[in-house]
Amino acid sequence: MSTAVLKFGGTSVATSDRREQVYDKIEENRKIHDNIVVVVSAQGREGSPYATDTLLNLVKSECMSYSERELDMIYSCGEVISSSIIASNLIDRGIDAVSLTGGQAGIITDRNFGDANVYDVDTRNIMRHFNKGRVVVVAGSQGRTIDDEITTLGRGGSDTTAVLLGIHLNADETIIYTDVEGIMTADPRLVEESKVMKSVGFDFCLNYAENGAKVIHDKAVRLAMKNDYENVCIRSTFSESKGTRIQRNSAENLGFGYDSARERGRIVIGDSELKYKKLLRDIIAKNDGIQVGRHDNIIEFEFYGGERTKNIEAIHDGLVKCIFTEERKNGRSVKSD
Ligand SMILES: Nc1ncnc2c1ncn2[C@@H]1O[C@H](COP(=O)(O)OP(=O)(O)O)[C@@H](O)[C@H]1O
Ligand SMILES: N[C@@H](CC(=O)OP(=O)(O)O)C(=O)O
Structure with missing residues (x-):
């Protein structure tokens, strides 16, 4: 049954x-x-x-x-x-x-x-x-x-x-x-170009749920993780897309969160993507962002000037490139910290 x-x-x-x-x-x-x-x-x-x-x-x-x-x-x-x-x-x-x-x-x-x-x-x-x-x-x-x-x-x-x-x-x-179509690289209400992730790992998902991805509640992720329950997925009620599966391990693990009330952004990084940390920090700096706080898998930043919407989009573009395009396909190595 x-x-x-x-x-x-x-x-x-x-x-x-x-x-x-x-x-x-x-x-x-x-x-x-x-x-x-x-x-x-x-x-x-x-x-x-x-x-x-x-x-x-x-x-x-x-x-x-x-x-x-x-x-x-x-x-x-x-x-x-x-x-x-x-x-x-x-x-x-x-x-x-x-x-x-x-x-x-x-x-x-x-x-x-x-x-x-x-x-x-x-x-x-x-x-x-x-x-x-x-x-x-x-x-x-x-x-x-x-x-x-x-x-x-x-x-x-x-x-x-x-x-x-x-x-x-x-x-x-x-x-x-x-x-929405699933867990995305950013809140689609904030970044129009955000992409759906096919799968996310437990650790990353929990971190992302606590730091920007309002689409799934952290308590629920913690439960799935604790019970090693890999049968959860997030899908849209209004489309046929396959959405995002939450599982033990996953390939695509970078997410962008922005709290407009506190004017603070966070990039959440999966373990296997830590190699992109330096590159992501450079992208943030290039777009008028400054890192605040120190965390292992999160880059927390504020903007010190510039045009907020444009900067958010540019940082998100950089993040998406890290996951989906040239970096991985070309096997280009990005120096980690
Ligand atoms: N990374 C993200 N991926 C997808 N949706 C996100 C993300 N971050 C925030 N959201 C927001 O989460 C909303 C869905 O969560 P919620 O409003 O709690 O839905 P529901 O009513 O189905 O519980 C989406 O409309 C979207 O704006
Ligand atoms: N109704 C509750 C519980 C809930 O889970 O809501 P939703 O699934 O719409 O996020 C709330 O507003 O908190």
């Missing part, structure tokens, strides 16, 4: 039009796999009526003081709303489906409200629904304590739910569907 866990983020379930594509992806995967778990996030981003931040603000804007427990109660509603809507629509299309809260799906956590740690996953309820031929739609980013308190796994926690269930169900595939 083959099993797939499919996670759809807030951007993918935001509108009924977008959710149509979600149902198409579920149908597509049902042709390949016997058992399907769908993990969903709350709909949209702040401003959308059921987005996590909108719900949290309901409490925060009315009350002078509030407990983490109460915030988790309201946070969890966003994902529950999504799961019920998705399950109802699947049923409407003639697919037997059931929605479950994280707790009902067997995700057991400690009482660390707002950022709970999972210490057990009891998949019996999911298996019971599989045996009845149902698609199981699980509300992401949440669990329950042994005394039935609702907890949440931290912001961006639906990726964690998906990887957790993937590992515990021994799923053949855990696909994180999102609004």
Whole structure:
């Protein structure tokens, strides 16, 4: 029996039009796999009526003081709303489906409200629904304590739910569907020319998730890495592309992150690409950047002048060349530090 866990983020379930594509992806995967778990996030981003931040603000804007427990109660509603809507629509299309809260799906956590740690996953309820031929739609980013308190796994926690269930169900595939083609050499909203990486290694991916690649949550990567679970990939809900696989080792491992609020950039380097460190530092310097801080696999920099957008593009171009083009093809050796 083959099993797939499919996670759809807030951007993918935001509108009924977008959710149509979600149902198409579920149908597509049902042709390949016997058992399907769908993990969903709350709909949209702040401003959308059921987005996590909108719900949290309901409490925060009315009350002078509030407990983490109460915030988790309201946070969890966003994902529950999504799961019920998705399950109802699947049923409407003639697919037997059931929605479950994280707790009902067997995700057991400690009482660390707002950022709970999972210490057990009891998949019996999911298996019971599989045996009845149902698609199981699980509300992401949440669990329950042994005394039935609702907890949440931290912001961006639906990726964690998906990887957790993937590992515990021994799923053949855990696909994180999102609004971009995969893990890219930079945020495509920042750098139009950013490229999709076919695969990324665990170490690099974790480093990149913590330092710029918002597309996958670091906790989820840490889980996959710890369990040596190589069946996670990131794909677009809205295209047919193969996306990025997260695995033990990988060839293409350079990524660019830029925090506009702090006006600070970071290039994250995979172990096998450390030989490019000197070259990348030269490219940064040539484009009005100055290195700040010292890290093994990260070049952190600020700009001291120049035209920000152009410089970001030029640095990113240099990085892409290192990975994809002349450097490697010509076997040109680049002196390392
Ligand atoms: N290196 C990167 N590769 C791909 N996407 C990135 C990267 N860095 C940041 N992003 C951003 O991550 C977004 C997807 O993450 P997120 O908004 O959390 O999606 P979801 O709603 O599917 O969880 C993309 O729209 C993209 O702008
Ligand atoms: N809804 C939660 C959890 C989550 O994982 O969202 P998304 O998958 O859309 O990043 C949040 O906003 O943090």
